[in-house]
Amino acid sequence: MRYPLLGWRQKLILTSLLCLVVPSVITLVMLGLYAKNELKVKAVEKAEQALEVAELYTSNIMQDMVNAFNSIQYDSETVTDLRVAWNKYRQDGTGRVDFFSFKRISEKLDRITFFGGHTYVTILLPDGLYFTNYSTYNNDLGFMYEEPWMAELAKGPANVTEWLGTQPNYVGADEEKYPRLVTIIRKFQLYSNRDSAYIVLSKPENQFRQIFAKYGRDPVLMLVDAAGTVVSHSDPGQIGLAAPPRTSPDKPYELVDWDGSEYLAIRHDLPFAGWSLRSLTPYENVISNIGVLFNRFFVVQLVFFLLFSLLLLYFLNQWTKPVMKLARTATKVEKGFLEERSGVNGRHEVGFLGLAFDRMLDRIQDMIVRVEEEQTRKRLAELELLQAQINPHFLFNTLNSLRMQVILKGEEEIGAIIGSLSTLLRMTINRNNEFIPLHEEVETIEHYMQLMNFRHHEKVALKVNLASDTLLIDVPRFTLQPLVENAYIHGLRQKRGTIRITAWRQPPYLHIEIRDDGTGVDEHKMADIRSGAPVSGIGLKNVKERLHILYGNLFGMEMDSSPGAGTTLALRIPLKPREEINDV
Structure with a gap:
C-alpha cells in the first residue's frame, strides 16, 4: 500500500499552523496599510494647517505691497509733488536733483508703513529721475531703466502690476543682509498720454523664508510663481529652481518625485498673479514610524506564534496518538492479524x-x-x-420409456398423460430460470389441466386467448398454475366448466385475466377480501406474496366474483421486472 506524502496527522498539524500564520500575516498587512493611510492623513492635516498659517502671512505681505502701490499712485498730493519735481528736473537741465527741494516726497515715502518688516520703495520718473525710501548714496539706480522687464512693461498698458519674483538686492548697503528681494512693479501715467512712471516695491525674501522656517523640514514650504519657479524656500539653495509639477490638480494631495526624493505635495493658490504656496512632506518621514511599529508588532506576533505553535503541537500530538494507534491496528488487521x-x-x-x-x-x-x-x-x-438424491434424468428417462411402451401398445391417451406428467415434473424440478416466457407458462397449465381431467370424470375446458405480442414476455415461473388450480378446485368445485386465460399488453404493464364460470363468491366473503382479509387458497396467497416481493407496489391483483356468475382474477405485471418503471 502506498501512503500519501502527508498523512492525516501531518495535514492536521500543517492546517493548524496555517490557521495561525495566515490570520497573523493578514492582520500585519492590514495594520500596515491602515497605519500608512492614517499617518498619511495626519501628515496631510499637518501640512494643511501649516499652509493655512503660511498663506495668511504671505497673503498679508503681498496685499500690503499692493496697498502701498495704491497709496502712492492714487494719492493726489504725492502725484502733484512728483509732477512738480519732474518739471523742475527737466527745467534745470543739469541732471542734478536738489533732494532738499523735494523733501515732501521723501517724507511721504518714509511714512508708508508695511506689514512684515522692511520694504524698499522706488519711484522711477522719466529722464532718469527717481525717488526712494532708502539711501542711494553710492548706489546708482539708473540700471533699472535698462532692465529687460522695464522694456517689456513699457510696451504694455498702464496701471498693470507685474510680479517679477526673486531678484538680486539692488541696495548696496543691505546686499549682504538681504541678498534676494521679492519685487513687484507697476506702471502709471504721470500725465495723460505722456511718458510713464514706475513704482518698484521690493521685500527681502527672508521675510517669506522666516515664515517657512518655523516648520523646519517637515513639511517643506515654498512660494512658487506662475511659471513654476521657486520664489522663496526654507532652503535658500532651492530659490530660482523649478518646483515639482502638479500632475493631479483635482486631488487634495499627491505623491511627487522631486530632487531625487518622494514627497507628499499639497498646493494652495494665492490670489496674486497665479502664485501659489506649496507644501512638500518627505514621504519617507511619513511612513518611517510605520517600519518601527511594524517591526515591534512583528516581533510580538512571532513570539506568540512560536509559543502557541509549541502548545498546539503538544496538544495535537496527545490528541492524535489514539487515532494513529487505531490506524496502525487497522493496518495490521487488514494484513490478517485478527488477534491485534x-x-x-x-x-x-x-x-x-x-x-x-x-x-x-x-x-x-x-x-x-x-x-x-x-x-x-x-x-x-x-x-x-x-x-x-435420485437422479432426475433417470426419472425422466424412465417415464419417457414407459410412455413409448404404452403408445406402442396402442394406449395413446395413457401415453399423452404420461408425457404431460413428465413435462410437469421437469418444469417443477428445473429451477435454473426464475422467469420464463408466457407461452411456456401457459403450456405448463395445459399439461396440468390434462392431468386433472384424467383424474376426474367431469372434464374442465381450458380456453387460452393470448395476444401475439405477449407470448415472449417473461413472467415468474409457476405464476398462473396455482391460480388455475385455485379456479379448478374452489371455483368449479371439480365440476364441469370452463376456465379462460386472457392476456394483453398495455405498456408499461402486462395484463392477465383468469376467469371461471363456477359457483362464485357471495357478497359477504367478497367484502372481507376487499377490506384486506386473507384470500382463500394457499396457492393464491403464495402467488400474491411472491409477486409483491418481486415487483412491490407495481404489481396488482384484483378479484371480482358474485354467486352463480363465476370468479375473475386480474393480474397487472410490469413489463420490465428488473428495471425501474415510471408509474403512469
Missing part, C-alpha cells in the same frame, strides 16, 4: 471508537469460528443429501 487490538479507551469519542473497534474484532473472530463450524456442518449435510 488497539487498546484505545477513554471517556471521549476516540476512546469510544477504539473500544467499539476492539469489540467488533472480537465479534468478527467469533463469527469466523461459527461460520467455519456451519460450513463444516453444511458440507456434511450436502454430502448426505447427495447420497440420498
